[in-house]
Amino acid sequence: MFVYLSKKIAIPNGVKLRSLAWNGEQGWIACGGDSGLLKVLKLDSGTGTADKGKAPNNLSMNQTLDGHDGAIMVVGWNEGYRKLTSSDSNGLIIVWMLHKGMWFEEMINNRNKSVVRDLRWTSDGQKICIVYEDGAVIVGSVDGNRLWGKELKRQLSHVEWSPDGRYILFGTLSGEVHLYDSSSGNYLSKLAMPCVEDTPNPKIVGLQWYDGSEGFSDAKSPSLAICFESGRAQVMRSEMDEKPVLIDTEMRASNMQWNGQGTVLAIGGVQGSGGSGEKKDVSMVQFYSPTGQHLRTLKVPGTGIAALSWEGSGLRIALAVDSFIYFANVRPDYKWGFFNKCLVYSFTKAERPEHCVIFWNTKTNEKYTKYVKRLLHVKAAGENCVLLTKTEEPTGQHIVILCNEIGSPVDSKYVDMECHYLTVTPTHVVVCSDELVWVWQHRSGGAAKQDSVDPHYLGLGSAVLRKESRERLFHIDDIPLPLTQPELSANEPVVFTNKARATGDAICAVCASETSLLVGRESGTVNQYTLPNISLINRFVLACRPYLLSLNCASTRVSVIDINGVLTFYKTTPNGEGGSLTPKPGEKLAFERKDVWDMQWATDNEELFAMMEKTRMYIFRGTEPEEPILSSAYICSFNKLKIKAVLLDEIMLDPDHPQKDHVVLFETKSLRDTRELLNSVSIADAFAFIEDNPHPRLWKLLAEAALEKMNFQVAEKAFVKCQDYKGILFVKKLELLGDKPKQMAEVATYFKRFDEAEKIYKDIDRKDLAVELRIRLGDWFKVVQLVQEGGGDDALIMEAWNHIGDYYADRQKWAKAVQYYGQAKNYEKLVEYNYLLEDYKSMERLIDQLPEGSTLLTTLGQKFASVGFSSFAVAALLKAGDVKAAVDCCVELNQWDQAVQLAEVHQLPEIPQYLSKYANHLLEKDAVTHAIELYKKAGKHTEAAKL
16 A cells, blocks of 8 residues: 555644544544634545546535533544534533534533543444543443443543444553443453563553454454554454454554554554654654554654544545644555456455455446455456465465456466465466565466467477466575476476575565566565576666566566655666676666656557556656646556556445446547647648657557548558558558549448448449448348348348348347248248247248248158147148158157058058057057957958957
8 A cells, every 4th residue: 555645734723633533424524622622624525537536625614613621632423323422621521413514512411520531432323432531431322311330440541342332342541451241331351462561551542443344354354453652552353362463663652543444554653763863753654454564654744643533435544733634645555457458356345254356347347246265466467367365274375366357267276385476467477475486377368379479489489389387486595597498398386395494585576577577675686587487687786675566568677666655767688688696786767756656667668657646647758757647546557658547446435336437548648649730730740740759559540540531652651650451451452442432431431430431332322332331340220221222132131131130039039030030031040930939820831831842841840749739740741741750740749540540641661560559559548449440440350359
């Protein structure tokens, strides 16, 4: 994540602030200060796509609430019932309610005995617990009734409800935390405090239990945080946790709060920078993950942070410092990726323990949802996306899952090591722990296609083009050697050792292009390896510890963003020329930007890149910036001079229903300028301009503009420049036509303006060409219309009706399909679809329509037989000339008398066989006399006599 200060509000008359609370649902901010100052503010939220992500500037609410005299010590929101509770140093408590846009006192309570140290509402807003310093506890309901009260024999400083509201935690002035039953007020237990075992008289500055309202990133994620003034904190999984996560912030802490998602813990305080001369205290906020990993540090001007509070979305944090409120914007590390028009992102839901991962095709708007347990990373490139998850077993195994754009797993690998860093290219996946690097060259669709492989790969023979995947594992301190031909063909699986030897210089960043792999280390050293056959070719040292690394498309430059958001660039050698294995200072370019949280190189130009600085996006060509664009979008891709970015903050507000306008397109200045030039100046001038600023996308623009103006010479030159072979052939074809209207129609077709092309053909009285155009497009409805206007013959209209029938049949609209097949006299399809529609009357009519001996009659007979219509089936089969099949059909459907009759009429040799079968059939029915009659008819008197 990245965080930066974005706004500052001054409190009138320099009143010092004491307390602050940001309502997570409605966005109101309550701040309390000395001498009874209590204000409710609300920041204007930016509206419209253009304003999204801007820091809002004006206040849409700014009301001063009168009623307190002493300094406001505690403020707390009840979000569900829209109430504000405040308390001052005299012990006066006021509950405020909103009425017609203004805040009014609803209830007042004053004990006149002691001061209120803390008050908390339950997460559903039904109950409140108020604690006084002298040990008095009051639990009340939202409507003002007192549920129970108690005098505890200890001085209290903090209170917190458990997420389900069953327990109450009390923090004492002596630094202990006690657990009580919330319904009866009975004492249950005392919490273990391993983080301050060796500290005398620890003082609690923060006690908060995340309620799980937005789900958990892991089912076992710690959620109960306790912070002490000494700067130490512990995060527990439950009230009984014996081994909590321990954090030492190394500063004098003053307050602490979870963000609304329970993913980031902010601890505010002061750090003394004891150097030579006087000691200077620096106020700062440190951000930690639930597992205690340090994410960021935000330095703040002023003399200590009196209070801090998160915005509900977790995208901003408010800090009360002296007589100011500072706002900092937070750019979260979402787990997301973008590949092949598909955006993949993950989030948590309160009702499910897993991560919900959505694969959203931004073009077709189709969504595929997948639930993944213990997801750590999501990255995407080329045709695939990689999900990295942790297994349930305690062995610490991880699974790398390769998915396509509908979220189906294509391949997966088990990795027996910690997985801190992940990067992907279209053909490789690289996973790093602190000391190991694992590289997997997967069999993706892209690598298997011979034509999509860069020429520099082909030197490796079939290693890259082979269908199988290969893995390599090496230690960061070792020098991996390129594999020999026998090793390449053997392709041994890698073996993970249980205990890898530790390194003194751990890995902290990794990036890769199609030909290079860079691994950054904490000391600032960067190791450069070749891909796909891995060997170390260079080591260079950066002036900082890298946090994010990124290579340009030619692997000639690497961008480095450090932990403070400073962006710098270094030169690299793509093939290791002049590289050295002893670390040397890297060749740094004269360029630096601060507060950068995202950057992306263009995939088709090594000079171009886009970066996000605070709430602005800058596009650079080399080191020259264009004017910034206001945006807080995350950059997906940058090619053809267009940047595709996605407003992930907006998507995460309602992640189940992403909107198409959450994906925004920005164009670079050269693209916009060329567009304007083509509209305003001559083609020749535009040609000269593009020659000075060459880019395939600009040549394409010029080619299209030249086609529009029927300037085929320039169009051909431009197509040659952007290596568009199909375009060149198209221009050649146009020149051969030689007829201006026809050329205009073809150009209109090229730009997909089909109606215009059709009109041109009609104007020159060439309906046949208009018909041909519609046939090429497969628009058969228009073909019928044109033929009826006199642009074709009967055979064509029959073909058109057939195709329209196919169109409806593909969409399972069979009744419509039958209608058109009927017009086209396509009996084969009529048999098939009438059968599907169970329209047997129409099928019966077909028997008369079909000519004798037609094979379709046999099919028709079989279809009738399958549903038991023996008479129709026999009629069809007889017309088809297949008597035996007709007799068999009668037998199958138990129409014995008809079978015998047919066999006799057509003198089939199998008559005796049918007779005995039918006689047995009659005997089964006890119709003995009928059987005798049957044998008599057939002239089998012996059989008849026997019966």
